[in-house]
Amino acid sequence: MSSQATPTLSLKGIGASPGVAVGHAYILDRKRVRTPKLRLAEAEVDPERMRMKTALELSDRQLSELKEQISKTEGPEHALILEAHRLMLHDPMFVDEVNRLIVEDRINAEWAVRRVARKLKHLFDNIPDEYFRERRSDVEYVADRVVRNLLGQVVDEEVTLPDHAVVVAHDLSPADAALMARSGRVAGFVTDLGGQTSHTAIVARARSTPAVVGAGRASEQISPGDLVAMDGARGIILVNPTEDQLALFHETMRRHQESEARALSEKDLPAQSTDGFRMRLVGNIEFPEEIQSLLDHGAEGIGLYRTEFMFLDRKSPPTEEEHYRAYRQVLEMMGGRPVTIRTLDLGGDKVPGKGKHEKEPNPAMGLRAIRYCLANRELFRVQLRALLRASVHGNMRMMFPLICGMSELREARSELEACRTELGRAGVPLGKRFPVGIMVETPSAALIADRLAQEADFFSVGTNDLIQYSLAIDRQNRDVAYLYKPLHLSVLRSLKSIVTAAKDAGIPVAMCGEMAGDPVYALVLLALGFDELSMTAGQIPTVKSFIRQTSRVEAQQMLETAMDLTTAEEIERFIRTEMDKRFASLD
Numbered sequence: 001m002s003s004q005a006t007p008t009l010s011l012k013g014i015g016a017s018p019g020v021a022v023g024h025a026y027i028l029d030r031k032r033v034r035t036p037k038l039r040l041a042e043a044e045v046d047p048e049r050m051r052m053k054t055a056l057e058l059s060d061r062q063l064s065e066l067k068e069q070i071s072k073t074e075g076p077e078h079a080l081i082l083e084a085h086r087l088m089l090h091d092p093m094f095v096d097e098v099n100r101l102i103v104e105d106r107i108n109a110e111w112a113v114r115r116v117a118r119k120l121k122h123l124f125d126n127i128p129d130e131y132f133r134e135r136r137s138d139v140e141y142v143a144d145r146v147v148r149n150l151l152g153q154v155v156d157e158e159v160t161l162p163d164h165a166v167v168v169a170h171d172l173s174p175a176d177a178a179l180m181a182r183s184g185r186v187a188g189f190v191t192d193l194g195g196q197t198s199h200t201a202i203v204a205r206a207r208s209t210p211a212v213v214g215a216g217r218a219s220e221q222i223s224p225g226d227l228v229a230m231d232g233a234r235g236i237i238l239v240n241p242t243e244d245q246l247a248l249f250h251e252t253m254r255r256h257q258e259s260e261a262r263a264l265s266e267k268d269l270p271a272q273s274t275d276g277f278r279m280r281l282v283g284n285i286e287f288p289e290e291i292q293s294l295l296d297h298g299a300e301g302i303g304l305y306r307t308e309f310m311f312l313d314r315k316s317p318p319t320e321e322e323h324y325r326a327y328r329q330v331l332e333m334m335g336g337r338p339v340t341i342r343t344l345d346l347g348g349d350k351v352p353g354k355g356k357h358e359k360e361p362n363p364a365m366g367l368r369a370i371r372y373c374l375a376n377r378e379l380f381r382v383q384l385r386a387l388l389r390a391s392v393h394g395n396m397r398m399m400f401p402l403i404c405g406m407s408e409l410r411e412a413r414s415e416l417e418a419c420r421t422e423l424g425r426a427g428v429p430l431g432k433r434f435p436v437g438i439m440v441e442t443p444s445a446a447l448i449a450d451r452l453a454q455e456a457d458f459f460s461v462g463t464n465d466l467i468q469y470s471l472a473i474d475r476q477n478r479d480v481a482y483l484y485k486p487l488h489l490s491v492l493r494s495l496k497s498i499v500t501a502a503k504d505a506g507i508p509v510a511m512c513g514e515m516a517g518d519p520v521y522a523l524v525l526l527a528l529g530f531d532e533l534s535m536t537a538g539q540i541p542t543v544k545s546f547i548r549q550t551s552r553v554e555a556q557q558m559l560e561t562a563m564d565l566t567t568a569e570e571i572e573r574f575i576r577t578e579m580d581k582r583f584a585s586l587d
């Protein structure tokens with residue numbers, strides 16, 4: 001029951017996993033351990049290195065055990081996060097640098113670990129891609145574990161949750177999130193930090209647990225035992241709601257659960273509107289191990305295979321053979337379903353073994369993605385040759401990121417053809433010619449989409465960057481994050497223009513940004529005429545269900561009215577009202 005004597009507190013965060021939950025707050029206070037700073041005498045250096053070695057070995061054992069536990073209950077996706085942490089313990093960039101500081105600067109191991117972690121986090125801070133930028137928290141989790149083990153503190157302390165707990169924390173480690181989620185007692189997650197691609201968000205979406213992240217000071221403002229009602233789609237948190245508000249949340253919860261169960265039961269049906277417009281729903285992946293989850297949720301293919309992970313945490317770039325094996329594995333696992341592979345989308349300062357680069361003052365707009373590849377042709381050709389060889393093994397499509405103009409597209413295609421000729425002359429087996437597309441994620445590409453469509457085989461719209469660049473905002477800046485509006489009229493006009501250009505040229509158009517997996521936008525994207533939407537596995541059944549319940553003609557009428565409005569707030573209010581009318585379970 002609600003606490004009528006206590007005033008209701010309303011908080012807002014980022015909706016990270018849809019669904020509505022009501023429960024009592026469980027505050028998880030994993031305070032960061034205090035790091036002692038000591039100068040070492042010469043005789044203390046070798047014992048300190050041995051102490052560090054012991055802490056690393058202990059951390060490795062702990063992570064291996066956790067990985068095994070989580071793999072059995074949560075599947076390989078979450079275990080991979082822990083494997084990435086374990087690999088970091090052996091990464092020379094981490095281990096060698098810590099030892100160097102111990103020997104050369106004669107500082108204690110705890111201090112050295114914190115200094116190296118700060119340096120590594122800075123590297124991730126400058127990665128434009130939000131998904132990879134969020135991985136800076138991995139460095140913090142690993143460093144914290146090693147420091148706790150150095151100090152002999154308890155690590156992975158088990159917590160006993162009450163039933164229907166809303167877990168509130170400043171931030172959650174992957175281990176905490178996964179272990180608590182599997183307890184079956186978590187009604188929802190609320191964290192002060194994090195974004196759509198944080199570990200808490202990923203774990204929550206995989207288990208269909210509502211989550212609101214980036215909620216500011218929620219862990220300070222919510223007290224243990226407070227009644228919390230939360231909406232994971234809208235990022236709304238009500239602390240100690242009124243009786244009326246509580247009744248509304250309970251009713252919405254009931255409808256949402258019914259809708260989810262229905263959507264999952266129909267996951268293998270086609271994503272076809274009631275008047276016959278057929279879309280293809282596919283998935284985004286980083287690792288081959290994610291494929292089974294995609295198939296279990298009804299994915300018809302892969303719309304975005306990020307290849308950047310092969311370049312991170314290593315001393316030299318991956319070889320052609322390493323690229324080839326990774327692509328071949330994914331293509332074979334998909335058994336003839338379409339697989340879209342994106343070429344490298346990193347900046348030069350993140351590519352291992354390429355020498356020192358000047359620090360990018362604004363990495364999102366600097367030498368990255370296709371710009372970096374065209375400036376480093378041999379590294380680019382290694383990936384292109386591997387893709388050409390792998391194309392023998394499945395239904396492959398390839399796309400270039402951050403194309404801003406025709407010259408870039410032509411140069412990139414020219415490199416691909418040069419590699420094809422080179423391999424052909426060497427007698428290397430090659431598959432049939434595969435579609436070569438581009439990511440449309442800048443206003444410049446959107447504005448000349450009609451021209452680009454003449455020489456690209458398909459478009460895939462990256463909405464995260466397109467919205468960010470169109471509205472000139474940094475999503476990571478909390479002061480302006482409220483301006484990030486997918487339904488801003490300028491964004492809708494850009495999307496319409498891109499789709500029109502693709503249709504006029506007779507090429508398919510897909511979307512692989514976050515907007516594609518948000519059910520609120522499903523009818524907008526249906527109305528615009530996208531051929532394919534790519535999202536995380538757990539989002540597929542719900543989006544498919546909405547499309548199957550709607551006629552495209554009605555969706556087009558709705559969008560036409562929305563685009564007569566002016567402000568993003570007016571448009572969003574109208575779209576949400578229409579969605580609420582049609583799908584009572586959307587809340």
